[in-house]
Amino acid sequence: MKDASGMGTTTQSRRPGPVTRLGDFLDSRTGWRGLVREALFERVPGGARWRYVWGSTLVFAFMTQLITGLFLWASYSASAQTAWESVWYIQHEMTGGWLLRGIHHFMAHAMVVLFALHLLQVVIDGAYRAPREVNFWMGLVLMMLVLGMALTGYLLPWDQKDYWATRVATNLAGLVPLVGPAVQQLVVGGPDYGHHTLTRFLAIHAGFLPATLVLFLVVHLALFRKHGLHAKQPITRPDGMFWPDQLLKDTVAMLAVMAVVLGVILVPAVRTMLAGGEVDWGHVGAELGAPADPSLPYAAARPEWYFLFLFQFLKVFEGWGASGEFLGAIVVPGLIMAVMFLMPILGNWKLGHRFNVAFTIGLFAGVAVLTGLALDEDYSALWTDKQKHAEATRLFAETEGDETKLLAAVGGDAQRAAAIAKQFPTVEKLRRSEAFLAALKTARADGERAIELAGRPEGIPPGGALELVRGDPLSQGPRLFAQHCGSCHAHVDPASPDAEAVLAASSAANLYGFGTAAWMRGLLDPEQVAGPAYFGNTAHKDGEMVNFVQEDLQDDETWKPADIEAVIVAMAAEAGHGDAATPADRIARGRELVASDERCGSCHRFGDNGTDLGAACDLTGWGSREWLVGIITDPTHERFYGDTNDRMPSYGKAAGSVPLLSDEQIGLVSDWLRGEWY
Amino acid sequence: MNNHRPSPQPAAGDSRRDFLAKAAALVCGGLATLVPVAAGVWAFLDPLRRKGAAATFLPITELSAVPDDGVPRQFAVVSERMDAWTGFAREPIGAVYLCRQKGSQTVEALTATCPHAGCFVELEPGARSFRCPCHNSAFTLAGGIVEPSPSPRPMDALECRVGESGEVAVKWENFYTGIAGKVARP
Numbered sequence: 001m002k003d004a005s006g007m008g009t010t011t012q013s014r015r016p017g018p019v020t021r022l023g024d025f026l027d028s029r030t031g032w033r034g035l036v037r038e039a040l041f042e043r044v045p046g047g048a049r050w051r052y053v054w055g056s057t058l059v060f061a062f063m064t065q066l067i068t069g070l071f072l073w074a075s076y077s078a079s080a081q082t083a084w085e086s087v088w089y090i091q092h093e094m095t096g097g098w099l100l101r102g103i104h105h106f107m108a109h110a111m112v113v114l115f116a117l118h119l120l121q122v123v124i125d126g127a128y129r130a131p132r133e134v135n136f137w138m139g140l141v142l143m144m145l146v147l148g149m150a151l152t153g154y155l156l157p158w159d160q161k162d163y164w165a166t167r168v169a170t171n172l173a174g175l176v177p178l179v180g181p182a183v184q185q186l187v188v189g190g191p192d193y194g195h196h197t198l199t200r201f202l203a204i205h206a207g208f209l210p211a212t213l214v215l216f217l218v219v220h221l222a223l224f225r226k227h228g229l230h231a232k233q234p235i236t237r238p239d240g241m242f243w244p245d246q247l248l249k250d251t252v253a254m255l256a257v258m259a260v261v262l263g264v265i266l267v268p269a270v271r272t273m274l275a276g277g278e279v280d281w282g283h284v285g286a287e288l289g290a291p292a293d294p295s296l297p298y299a300a301a302r303p304e305w306y307f308l309f310l311f312q313f314l315k316v317f318e319g320w321g322a323s324g325e326f327l328g329a330i331v332v333p334g335l336i337m338a339v340m341f342l343m344p345i346l347g348n349w350k351l352g353h354r355f356n357v358a359f360t361i362g363l364f365a366g367v368a369v370l371t372g373l374a375l376d377e378d379y380s381a382l383w384t385d386k387q388k389h390a391e392a393t394r395l396f397a398e399t400e401g402d403e404t405k406l407l408a409a410v411g412g413d414a415q416r417a418a419a420i421a422k423q424f425p426t427v428e429k430l431r432r433s434e435a436f437l438a439a440l441k442t443a444r445a446d447g448e449r450a451i452e453l454a455g456r457p458e459g460i461p462p463g464g465a466l467e468l469v470r471g472d473p474l475s476q477g478p479r480l481f482a483q484h485c486g487s488c489h490a491h492v493d494p495a496s497p498d499a500e501a502v503l504a505a506s507s508a509a510n511l512y513g514f515g516t517a518a519w520m521r522g523l524l525d526p527e528q529v530a531g532p533a534y535f536g537n538t539a540h541k542d543g544e545m546v547n548f549v550q551e552d553l554q555d556d557e558t559w560k561p562a563d564i565e566a567v568i569v570a571m572a573a574e575a576g577h578g579d580a581a582t583p584a585d586r587i588a589r590g591r592e593l594v595a596s597d598e599r600c601g602s603c604h605r606f607g608d609n610g611t612d613l614g615a616a617c618d619l620t621g622w623g624s625r626e627w628l629v630g631i632i633t634d635p636t637h638e639r640f641y642g643d644t645n646d647r648m649p650s651y652g653k654a655a656g657s658v659p660l661l662s663d664e665q666i667g668l669v670s671d672w673l674r675g676e677w678y
Numbered sequence: 679m680n681n682h683r684p685s686p687q688p689a690a691g692d693s694r695r696d697f698l699a700k701a702a703a704l705v706c707g708g709l710a711t712l713v714p715v716a717a718g719v720w721a722f723l724d725p726l727r728r729k730g731a732a733a734t735f736l737p738i739t740e741l742s743a744v745p746d747d748g749v750p751r752q753f754a755v756v757s758e759r760m761d762a763w764t765g766f767a768r769e770p771i772g773a774v775y776l777c778r779q780k781g782s783q784t785v786e787a788l789t790a791t792c793p794h795a796g797c798f799v800e801l802e803p804g805a806r807s808f809r810c811p812c813h814n815s816a817f818t819l820a821g822g823i824v825e826p827s828p829s830p831r832p833m834d835a836l837e838c839r840v841g842e843s844g845e846v847a848v849k850w851e852n853f854y855t856g857i858a859g860k861v862a863r864p
Contacts, residue, residue, distance in 0.1 A: 172856065185726055186726065191730035195764065295771065297773070297797070297798025299800060301797060301811070314795070318827060325856045435803075
């Protein structure tokens with residue numbers, strides 16, 4: 001077969017294949033081969049080097065965020081009642097959701113580190129110098145965009161930690177002169193945090209900022225190509241090519257970055273596996289705390305570690321008043337950015353370049369020191385030897401840090417007082433750190449509980465997970481108890497080591513296990529009934545019940561031990577805490593004794609035994625939810641203590657318009673005391 | 679048949695017409711683009727005209743629940759709340775510290791929001807002072823600054839009144855944080 005040229009020697013095998021022909025066709029219409037050549041065939045003066053990989057790893061990290069972010073977006077729902085819920089669903093229910101979220105979360109951290117390295121390399125190599133000034137400025141803008149994305153993305157899961165940390169961040173934004181308050185209100189989406197905070201943060205995080213970033217990135221890369229790679233001087237090796245020499249190094253670095261990110265996500269899971277445990281994949285990767293609650297302060301609120309230095313920096317300005325916060329949050333960071341923008345101009349002088357390098361290294365050192373200080377303040381209790389400061393701790397509490405009192409406390413020994421006073425700052429720091437760690441522990445427990453509640457088969461109600469948490473006796477009960485009941489009542493397991501101290505400090509009955517046979521057994525024990533766990537610290541200390549237990553009940557002619565035990569199990573059954581193994585006739589015997597007007601029934605109403613109310617509390621349904629709600633609502637009701645009520649407030653009976661506790665709260669405390677929760 | 683005639687060269691030299699064409703193109707393009715941008719920005723600025731709930735007296739608790747021992751106690755502020763389209767019937771919207779001196783029938787109220795950066799101020803163990811867990815701003819029980827403190831001003835006092843039936847009500851307001859003056863948010 002002859003070809004069109006008529007040369008007659010071309011064989012069929014030399015005719016281009018269909019792929020090549022398709023390539024040719026597209027090339028003639030688009031010129032794609034030229035584009036690829038331009039992208040790949042770049043000369044690298046002095047050959048490929050590892051130190052040039054940072055820019056490429058950043059582009060890779062950004063691409064990772066783009067990909068994982070889009071997929072996260074496909075499952076995320078931005079509103080105050082659905083944000084946490086949808087993130088919980090991604091993390092705990094969706095197949096591979098933990099991995100997707102983990103990569104997005106930790107790659108964001110990696111990006112901050114890579115930015116620092118890229119900046120450091122550019123400044124040290126002087127790669128910002130003419131004609132690359134504009135490109136350096138673009139890089140700084142890109143850095144601010146990335147930090148902006150980190151800040152806005154942090155809030156999106158809408159958990160306690162990010163909610164409270166971001167509130168601080170937006171309050172600081174309000175400090176910018178003139179426009180601050182308006183900017184704050186625009187970003188927050190109104191006067192308060194809510195739906196529009198999330199819709200806006202999502203739009204900024206996933207729309208405005210990345211779109212702007214892509215724009216700047218394209219120009220940044222185009223300018224990088226226009227000026228060529230700024231080679232490390234002096235050039236001692238032969239030139240290399242971007243493709244494949246430098247790109248190989250770049251891709252190896254990218255893989256390494258991804259390996260580190262995967263390592264951070266997976267190492268805890270692998271360790272669990274190696275230890276023979278079963279991995280709960282929902283707990284692998286990024287953490288999720290309890291849903292944001294505007295009414296519940298979060299004492300462990302901290303920004304993400306890469307912003308900790310700014311957080312710590314605010315503490316530097318103690319005692320500066322309003323100007324301090326303005327300086328720390330706005331002026332100094334602004335000046336630092338200004339100096340960085342001036343670097344390419346300063347760098348025209350040899351001394352200027354040295355200044356730039358010193359400034360950048362100094363900046364990073366400062367950031368490292370501040371971050372270290374912040375971590376030290378929060379976590380120092382973990383590594384401080386508390387024993388060493390035990391005496392100073394005790395004296396600090398006793399003297400409230402007062403010098404005169406301290407001198408008196410150590411018997412006038414001025415030298416010793418001085419030595420101890422010297423430890424006070426450490427003691428104070430230790431105490432703060434312990435408070436932080438305790439808050440962190442509570443926060444973790446709250447988070448775990450919220451996740452547990454969200455996973456109930458009934459699902460999350462339309463009102464959101466916060467509704468679940470607020471209606472949860474296990475998490476709300478102890479808080480309400482501590483706030484309203486704990487100043488008198490103890491709630492401590494008598495077998496625990498600190499029970500004695502807790503009971504000694506209480507002034508009303510220990511409600512731990514109230515309604516159980518064990519509790520009732522203690523009440524009917526002559527040794528205990530007038531002790532601190534029962535009536536010992538109350539007005540009923542010498543009352544009829546104490547008298548009955550210590551006198552009448554000791555007469556084992558009338559009260560055979562088996563009878564007492566029958567009363568105990570009958571009362572536990574009344575409270576719904578009965579043991580299924582208890583013989584029914586024993587309970588029946590107990591009920592008979594309780595009702596009898598010659599036994600308990602002589603004072604107590606029980607069912608329809610006919611005893612008048614008012615002399616002693618009604619034992620009908622004793623310890624049940626209804627009974628507890630009743631006594632908490634109004635202990636002065638004739639069913640309970642009537643006019644012999646000691647000091648207990650009527651929590652549900654309002655003199656004005658506001659009862660001390662709402663019906664719902666009383667229900668929560670009752671359920672918690674009864675140990676009834678999901 | 680070829681009906682393609684060579685087009686005349688673009689007219690050159692009429693710089694006035696040229697300028698008008700360029701200017702018109704810019705105006706047309708600019709105006710066309712401005713419409714979606716303006717519509718977007720207009721809606722985006724909506725939060726600026728949103729006001730917080732008007733400062734009103736909200737019932738907090740009863741006088742008997744505020745012990746007259748000079749030690750502040752924390753109380754939740756519960757109110758109706760609107761979050762864009764969601765209306766909450768009764769929700770905790772913040773917290774106040776109420777404090778009553780020995781034998782007094784009046785109550786002092788401090789908002790729990792830290793004037794430094796808006797975290798929740800906590801009562802120190804032993805109830806000797808307040809401290810903010812975020813940046814360590816410290817305050818006396820009366821809300822005054824304990825130096826050194828990063829806070830620019832003392833804790834914000836709220837107007838508080840005790841009704842005839844003993845109901846304690848507080849005028850609930852939010853203030854700008856981080857500035858020396860106590861300025862209520864609109």
